[in-house]
Amino acid sequence: MTMSTTSDDGEGKTAKRQSIDFKTLGPAIALLILCIIGFLLNPAFISEGNLTNLLTRSAFIGIIAVGATFVITAGGIDLSVGSMAAAIAGVMIIVMNNAVETLGTGVPTVLLGCGIAVLLGIGAGWINGALTTKGKIEAFIVTLGTMGIYRSLVTYFADGGTLSLNFDIRGTYRPVYYDSFLGLPFPVWVFIGVAICGWLLLNRTAFGRYCTAIGSNEAVAKYSAINVDRVKTLTYIIQGLCVSFATIIYVPRLGSASASTGVLWELEAIAAVIIGGTVLKGGYGRIGGTILGALILTTIGNILNFTDMISNYLNGTMQGLIIIVAVLLQRSDWKLGKN
Amino acid sequence: MTMSTTSDDGEGKTAKRQSIDFKTLGPAIALLILCIIGFLLNPAFISEGNLTNLLTRSAFIGIIAVGATFVITAGGIDLSVGSMAAAIAGVMIIVMNNAVETLGTGVPTVLLGCGIAVLLGIGAGWINGALTTKGKIEAFIVTLGTMGIYRSLVTYFADGGTLSLNFDIRGTYRPVYYDSFLGLPFPVWVFIGVAICGWLLLNRTAFGRYCTAIGSNEAVAKYSAINVDRVKTLTYIIQGLCVSFATIIYVPRLGSASASTGVLWELEAIAAVIIGGTVLKGGYGRIGGTILGALILTTIGNILNFTDMISNYLNGTMQGLIIIVAVLLQRSDWKLGKN
Amino acid sequence: MSMDVSASVAIIEAVNISKSFGPVPVLFSVSMDVRPGEVHALIGENGAGKSTLMKILSGFHDPTSGQIRLDGKQTPLPPNGAAEQLGIVLIHQELNLAEQMTVEENVFLGREIRTNGFLDRAAMRAEVQKYLDEIGLDILPTDRISKLTIAQKQMVEIVKAVSRKARILIMDEPTAVLTEEETEVFFRQVRKLKESGVGIVFVSHKLNEVKAIADRVTILRDGQWIDTRPSRDLTPDTMAQMMVGRELSDLYPPMHEADVDAQKVLEVRNLTAPGVDNVSFDLRKGEILGFSGLVGSGRTAVFEAICGLSPMESGEVLLFGKDVSNMSVAEARDAGLAYLTKDRKEKGLLLDKRMRPNLTLFALPKFVRNLTIDRNAEEDALKRAIRRFDVRSRDADITVGKLSGGNQQKLLLAKVMECDPKIVIIDEPTRGIDVGTKQQIYHFIAALAAEGVSVVVISSEMPEIIGTCHRVVVMREGHITGILTGDHINENEIMRYAAGLKREELH
């Protein structure tokens, strides 16, 4: 059994090579193993209820991670997504609560909130993008800065406490998180939609090709008539938009936002992206892998809630070990590729 | 007043170009401006006591950031340093408390603790390095994993609470943090020592050049018969060692370690490195800049404690803005290497 | 000048070397040897396997079968350049320098001079300075590589190799990016080394150079060893014939007179930009305009400014009569103006991607149907380009970085032509290209011009300029010193303008 070693853009027909591509299948295998472990620990793992919960939970991180795949593929990084989600959720709630008097507690108010969320996401993404490209500051620093800023803004808006959505609006908005369509909860549908759009955008459009080219070699991209600054800024805007979508389905879940909303989501999102096989230095992105990465992360958390064999304090240890092993698995045939 | 513009380590006769080198002076100017603002807010800012506090506080992040400069220069990243510090502090305390019966509460016990810290730092660094180089896993994922592992281990050791050093040992160990030599507290001396060693190592030894070469172009380094894996592993070991030193001066301060020890130190350390002018993608490192970066970060926190003009909740906003502006300042003539 | 080397024993011998990359064979039982004090040239078409053989000779690749003998003893070479300890030094075809580091740091990378564990930087700088002075290179040991021109980088590579006290010095196309003067300087170094008994292997597509410097010549064709002969028995023409396997007709196509009344497609007036000082010229439809000058004379800078790759400071650019000053690269492309960079590795190709995405990257909007990329159209374009430009890759699925240097250059040309430009600027069109293909490219340029495309050829190879261009612009230190036509286009005249000995009043 021979294995392919291309670290290529994963398109092209590689039919002639008959083999298991660990780079591509790695995340899938890791997820499968996790599911088997989950089932062995407790057969209820594969109950419909649990699987639905799992998918729904993955939706947040998954949607954000789809955006992160673009940013990372184009050679950037965005650390601000968690705080951005908190800030957007906060503003959304404030706006909707204030709109009750004029618009009532029905659908228009919710739509207004969602509209605001989308605008804020685009705006926040644009700020990150512009500071990185026009300001020529390293993305790491820009987004570390905006991370602090958004986080403290939400604390400020909430006056240190929690912003909560008006209870009547909650009634209108709740179904967005809790209801299902064809057996799948709405957040899962949104996730699927975002994933498909993301996949098409990255793999089937010129824009996606440009992201990859920029991440691979910025100078070449520039000489190939690509407007590097614009494409990079757009990746941040896509990231912002994904954060908006995640927030729109997050808010009806808990109906509130506070300084602790979305803490560490950035690391989870980036971890999902990289577990999925995207290269952190840019130039190679995989939306499918990202989705699997998000599912893997959620499943780890889910499994750890399934058993009390392990001290609660050691959850982090298990999580860390599983992540490392999952990636080790897919990197296991890398050696062959090198020279 | 003329200054050289080379992005050089400030040597070389570059008399031909006459202008202000923001890249090198940027962090220094930013620090100066911050100090002026501090003084204007409250003249007590420049009191000896406050300046000493500032320097001593910078020591932790500064020492860790010196290590991070090596890792980043060689193209890596280490997110585990904060948790590593917590875990090392925890084990140190446990070991010292247990050694009281056999070694007493005097200097031998403290030395034992320090020895253990150094060994653990080296070991933890080696693990990160080996997983990155031999395991071929992205440094981001490896150290995200070990970050979770160390953090949860310290929580486990402390049973979720706080590990406290035996009160009698504390008496012996206290001076390491609180006493001074020639007017400067010991931690500051350690900081100076680490900074000088780091500077020499990076700028005056072959090892330093190898780090830069690897970060700049791994293939070139490899083709120059440099043992890339060993050098990279060594950068993580240096990072681990720096974390040990930081921990050794941290523990006598409050004599305790808990799950919240060292949270977010990794981001602060990386921010210090980048504010100081080191390039996140590797290939260009500046120890002097890193020191300034650490001082800048500490000063921002200090200044915010010196005024009540700004809502407490907005501290993060101020911090983020100042970081971005500080870097913007030095990037203003950034173009250099690119085309 | 060639000493009698037939008697001496080989330092290094490759015996029946075969090499396959995965299932794809590249070399078939090739043998060659290098004796002390000889220059052994290796020639062959693009993709013949020269670089691969050189890498095997220096330990960077393992042969699939066959052996390497060092001083008559079979020796497995250590990997990754560690063979340097055995006295074997390779200058890679692709530049191999750490961009952010200085000249001195690069030259001494991996074998720094130390005293007491610390670097002796003064000693290293002095040493590097000595070499720089020796070859007359006007850069400082403390200059960063990223600031140097390609030619300067190549010279740094040579300094790096020369300073390594090699017994065997293997150089893969060291002169591809050098001008004749620089090549002369370089050859002086080579002769010196030769006298001290170093065995030198030299790969080049410039057959005149091979004739001038080599003692023996080995010819490869499609991975097969064809012959090894003393160079005195060969002429450039016979070499070319043996490489290509057939007789080559005229290298340059017959020149069609340009229509002097044709429409002006590009007018540049008083252009000033980084490295460019008040430059004015016109380009007519169907014309081939040469740009000549010494390295660093600003030819590249002119067109980078025109095409939106670097900012213009003043002046104006008229494209088909419309003012297009400060347009973006994409606007230039859409207006029919395309620039082919001379730096294929850093600015031309995505080395970690395959041929298809590279080919279509520049003209990608053309391949978009219903918002998505039409992959079938891309595949068709690739098939066409491979045929049209004779891109040879034994495995169509490899990443572009693994293509042979010349084939990368062809792919780059194909990439730029993919947008069907009306004006194409080709910077060093035949860098690293074998004679056979060179001929094809010159004919291709002539055919383009005949179809009405205007071509700018920037080249440091004088014969190329003279053989293909209708008019020649000569530059020096950022400004134009002369514009030559007809009989004035000859080596002497160009040199005098380029060296600043002569200057035309242009307006």
Add this chain to the structure above:
Amino acid sequence: DEKIKIGVSYPTPTHAWAAGMNWHAEQAEKRLEKLYPDVDLILVNSPDPGAQASALEDLVSVHQIDALVVLPFESEPLTDPVLNVKKSGAWITVVDRGLSQPGIEDLYVAGNNPELGRVSAQYMKGRLKDGDNIVVLRGIPTVIDNERFDAFMAEIEGSGINVLDHKHANWNRDDGFEVMQDFLSRFPDIDAVWAQDDDIAIGVVAALKQAGRDGNGMFVVGGAGMKEIIKGIMDGDELIPVDVLYPPAMIATAMDATVNAFKSNGPVAGRYILGATLITRENAESYYFPDSPF
């Protein structure tokens, strides 16, 4: 099996008070499971509100719990998730942080945050005089912190005691130390410190000692009831002479009561508000648990 399954969900202990709570919960689990073999308590902790909501879902879908004892990370975000548990038919006991919608829980057990602030302020008023200066170190910006702080300020109001400034020290020793260092550089005259929490108080004391400003009747009031602090009070520490109780053991109280809801025939539902007792040298002994991590 027919075991009575009771889920117990609370935030992951990241500071000593929560660790103490975790300890008391584990002690109670052992004790109750031994006492009633047909009771199974399942302890889960979560690092953030979202994770806690997920954990609640898992308790229902996987463990099919009969009752839930929950100490919500935050009130607002967990109201809906707890409501969903309620809908599965489980008995709900809420600890410490009330939900934002009334009537979901069957049983409510809590400490008294405003009372903690008020008692602290009353002690300050008793020790200080008109014109004296204090500084305040607050916790992590949350509702709890606001409740304590607002009640404290309301009580201090009009007493003539000046609150020089208040900064967040995040219930953390390091932050307590650094914020206090800066307060000391900034204000030459400070007579007392309200640290609100024992962890912060430890940092504050270290800063005071370093600056040599721990004399002249200076004192620090923390809160919660950490064992080291209580030990100090028992031993007559002058710098931290009192503590205000906010007992981590309240989770055990809640677990006991929840089990009783299944085992006892007495009425259990209702609200149990624990007092914020002022711990002084006289009563310290009875609040001292040397084995607890807190």
